[in-house]
Amino acid sequence: MKVLEDAGRGTTNAFAYAGGVAELFADALRFIVGLRIRVGATVDQAYLLGVQSVSIVILTSLFTGMVFSLESAVQAVQYGVGNLVGGLVAFTAARELGPMLSAVVVAGRTGAAIAAELGSMVVTEQIEALQSLGLSPTRMLVVPRLLALLIMLPLLTVLADIISIIGGMWVAGIYAHISQESFITSARSAVPFEDVLKGLFKSAVFGVIIAIIGSYQGLRTRGGAAGVGKATTGAVVTSIILIFIFNFALSYVLFAH
Amino acid sequence: MALWARLDDVSVRYGPKIIVQNLSLDIVEGAITCIIGLSGAGKSTILRLLNGLKKPDSGRVFVQENDITEMRERDLIELRRTIGFAFQFSALFDSLTVGENVALPLREHSKMKDQEIRKLVSETLDSVGLAHVEERFPAELSGGMVKRAGFARAVITNPKAVLYDEPTTGLDPIITHVLTDTIVKLRERLNGTAVVISHDLESIYMMADYIAMLFEGAIVAYGTVDEIRRSPNPIVQQFLQGSEVGPIPI
Numbered sequence: 001m002k003v004l005e006d007a008g009r010g011t012t013n014a015f016a017y018a019g020g021v022a023e024l025f026a027d028a029l030r031f032i033v034g035l036r037i038r039v040g041a042t043v044d045q046a047y048l049l050g051v052q053s054v055s056i057v058i059l060t061s062l063f064t065g066m067v068f069s070l071e072s073a074v075q076a077v078q079y080g081v082g083n084l085v086g087g088l089v090a091f092t093a094a095r096e097l098g099p100m101l102s103a104v105v106v107a108g109r110t111g112a113a114i115a116a117e118l119g120s121m122v123v124t125e126q127i128e129a130l131q132s133l134g135l136s137p138t139r140m141l142v143v144p145r146l147l148a149l150l151i152m153l154p155l156l157t158v159l160a161d162i163i164s165i166i167g168g169m170w171v172a173g174i175y176a177h178i179s180q181e182s183f184i185t186s187a188r189s190a191v192p193f194e195d196v197l198k199g200l201f202k203s204a205v206f207g208v209i210i211a212i213i214g215s216y217q218g219l220r221t222r223g224g225a226a227g228v229g230k231a232t233t234g235a236v237v238t239s240i241i242l243i244f245i246f247n248f249a250l251s252y253v254l255f256a257h
Numbered sequence: 258m259a260l261w262a263r264l265d266d267v268s269v270r271y272g273p274k275i276i277v278q279n280l281s282l283d284i285v286e287g288a289i290t291c292i293i294g295l296s297g298a299g300k301s302t303i304l305r306l307l308n309g310l311k312k313p314d315s316g317r318v319f320v321q322e323n324d325i326t327e328m329r330e331r332d333l334i335e336l337r338r339t340i341g342f343a344f345q346f347s348a349l350f351d352s353l354t355v356g357e358n359v360a361l362p363l364r365e366h367s368k369m370k371d372q373e374i375r376k377l378v379s380e381t382l383d384s385v386g387l388a389h390v391e392e393r394f395p396a397e398l399s400g401g402m403v404k405r406a407g408f409a410r411a412v413i414t415n416p417k418a419v420l421y422d423e424p425t426t427g428l429d430p431i432i433t434h435v436l437t438d439t440i441v442k443l444r445e446r447l448n449g450t451a452v453v454i455s456h457d458l459e460s461i462y463m464m465a466d467y468i469a470m471l472f473e474g475a476i477v478a479y480g481t482v483d484e485i486r487r488s489p490n491p492i493v494q495q496f497l498q499g500s501e502v503g504p505i506p507i
Contacts, residue, residue, distance in 0.1 A: 125348035128310055132342035133362045133410075134334045 020220065025212050027138045028146050041144040049110045049145065050152025056109060057102050057156045058163050064101055065089060065164025066171045073168075073176035082176055086183035087190025089168035090161075094191045094199045095255060098161035100247055103206035106153060107239040111214040114145055115235035118218025119228035127219065137219065146211040153207035154200040161196070198254045205250060206243050213239045260319075261286040261418055261450040262307050267316030268474075269302055276302050278474035279316070284418075289444055289451040291461045293496065294471030295505065300454040301345070303471070304420045307452065308340045309333040321417070338366060341411030341419035345426065347403045349395040349410070355382070356391030359410045366414065381409045384446065385439050401432035405439065412443050418450040419443065425457045437463050458497060462486075470496065472505070 031037065073085045118141060121127050130137050165187060172178040217235035221227045262284040269277040276299040284290050284307070292300050305311035306318050309325050317326045325336060349358045359378045363369055369377070378391060385405040395403055404424060411419050421440060425433040437460040444451045455461050461468060461482075468485040470478040470493050478485055478493045485493060495503030 121350075124351075125344045125346060126350055128305075129342070129344055129348035129350070131310055131334075132308055132337055132340070132344075133365070134338035135362075135365055136334065 021212055021216050024138065024142065024216050024219070025208070027136075028142050028212070031136070031139045031143045032147065036139055036143075037147065038140065038144055041140070042147045045144045045148035046152050049106075049113070049148050050156060053106050053109055053152075053156060054159065056105055057160050060105050061093075061098065061101055061160035061164040062167040064097060065093060065167030068092060068097070068164070069168035069171040070175060073172040073178060077176045077178070082172075082178050083182050083186055084190075085172050085176065085178055086165075086169065086186030088186075089172070089183075090165050090187035090191045091195075093161045093164045093168075094196045095251070096199075096247070097164055098157045099199045099203040099206060100243070101164075102153060102156045102160040103203060103210065103243045103247075104240055106149070106156065107206075107210045107243060108236055110149065111210045111235045111239045112232045114211065114214030115218040115221075115231045116228055118215055119221035119231040122219060122221040123224050123228060142211070142215040142219075145215060146208065149207035149211040150204055151207075153210070154203045157200055157203035161199070195255075201254070202247065202250045205246055209242045209246060210239050213242065259286040260284060261321065262452075263319040264303065264306060265317045265319065267306060267313040267318060269299065269306070269311065270314050275474055277306075277313075280471075280475050282469055282476050282479070284450060284452055285467060286450050287448070288466035289440070289453060289464050290467045290469060291453045291455055291465040292469050292471055293455065293458075293461065295496075296456075298471045299474055300471055301422050304342070304422055304452060304454060307418075307420060308337050308342060338362075338414060339417045341414070341416040343404070343407045343411040343419065343421045343424055345422040347395070347407030349403060349406055351395050353394075354391060355387075355393055355395060355398065355406045358395070358406060359391075359413055362410070362414050377413065378409075381413045382406070385409045385412075385443070386435060401428050401436065404428070404432075404436060408436075408439060408443065412447060415447055416449065417447075418452065419447070421451065421453040421455075423454050423456070425455060425460050433457060433460055434463075436460075440464055472496075 069085065069089055072088055073082065076082050076085045118127070127137050130140055169180060169183045172183055173180060214235045217231040217238070221231040260283050264280055264282045267277055267280045268275070282303070292303060294300050302311060306313060307320065309328060313326060317324055319325070320336060325333065328336065349355070350361070353361070356378050359381060360374050363374045363377065382388065382390065385408045387402060387405050387409065390398065390402065390406070395406065398406065424440060425436050428436065440451060440453060441464050453464065465482050467479065467481060469476050470485065472492050478488050478490050480488070486497065488494065491504050495505050501507055
């Protein structure tokens with residue numbers, strides 16, 4: 001009986017969570033559609049959440065591009081298809097590596113920051129203070145973060161795409177003696193611009209996931225410092241799981257047909 | 258006596274725990290009503306019921322004759338603009354300066370020019386005894402100054418009522434006296450209603466027009482300061498005397 005009870009409670013909680021997230025997203029959309037946007041706060045958040053993530057995105061995408069090239073370039077040359085390495089790296093970067101890597105890195109850094117900040121505001125009554133002043137926490141806090149990530153994550157993805165391709169090209173040159181011209185020509189021919197745009201669309205969706213999950217986890221924080229810790233962990237774990245699930249779904253819809 | 262608000266047979270639960278049960282309370286317009294009671298008795302919950310931050314599980318809450326129990330969040334936002342709330346720990350936004358904190362409701366709700374807002378912020382801070390702190394951050398202020406900055410933010414829009422959640426808790430007697438005096442002066446200046454949650458009996462005797470005592474989720478005594486001090490209710494007397502002996506379990 002207890003197993004059934006636990007399963008029932010878990011299912012109810014999962015639906016309640018999904019409903020809460022959907023409600024928060026709908027509330028945020030209402031403000032965005034009504035153009036009730038705080039531009040200054042959005043720019044601040046774009047800097048804090050986006051610009052300050054540049055270095056970590058550069059590092060992760062550079063090394064991932066390099067590893068990808070390292071694993072593939074030498075063997076590709078052995079099989080006589082070294083001229084395809086650029087295309088392979090660029091193809092993977094634009095469709096998967098760039099959007100996924102930057103999203104996962106930003107979820108770890110920024111999703112946690114959003115949940116921790118809003119969670120701290122809950123436990124110090126600052127959210128209630130906003131409400132008592134007749135201000136909506138969604139408009140004041142969630143919308144700027146949502147818009148900031150919606151804009152900044154695709155830009156970070158462009159950066160990740162470029163950096164991983166450069167890293168891959170450098171390693172391909174050193175270890176497999178593939179010339180830059182060959183690498184770039186292959187990359188250009190393998191990745192249509194449409195694929196790059198689809199990759200950026202994916203990253204915009206991931207930006208929404210990170211902002212909404214981080215905000216929702218933060219705003220439902222209960223129980224002091226321990227609650228903030230839980231909210232932060234929950235935001236990162238849930239965001240990353242959803243990013244993987246949505247990545248599969250979006251890849252299926254955008255690229256498989 | 259006109260009423261500013263009325264709680265009618267209200268019950269509130271947090272999970273299985275009953276916080277307030279079948280509670281009824283009238284808040285007289287233009288008066289200072291102090292709510293006393295043990296820690297965890299549900300006093301702060303009453304304040305949150307009065308501005309719609311908390312919805313009752315049963316019963317009705319009326320503010321200025323409007324039933325706010327079923328009010329939509331959009332309408333509650335409008336209502337809250339007429340009610341100031343000074344939080345127990347002030348709840349100032351730590352990323353904003355004191356001036357920005359106090360100015361926030363004006364910047365969001367009014368079409369006043371920046372210069373007018375700055376002037377009003379400065380005057381309001383002056384009225385609570387805080388001068389020249391606009392550029393400082395909350396973390397740079399003492400406990401008493403933070404409380405007063407919270408008061409200033411609560412009253413800057415000239416609300417019809419101000420709710421104070423334990424305004425003097427943890428402060429020294431001098432600052433406690435200053436804050437109590439500030440609450441009385443603000444009520445006079447706004448010509449409105451004040452509801453104060455406090456444990457500080459000296460401070461309550463100084464400012465209260467009416468006192469309500471909350472015990473085990475219900476109001477067990479209500480009256481003027483003299484009526485409450487002379488109350489024959491043993492719960493009230495034990496609380497006022499701070500005695501360990503009596504019907505209140507320790």
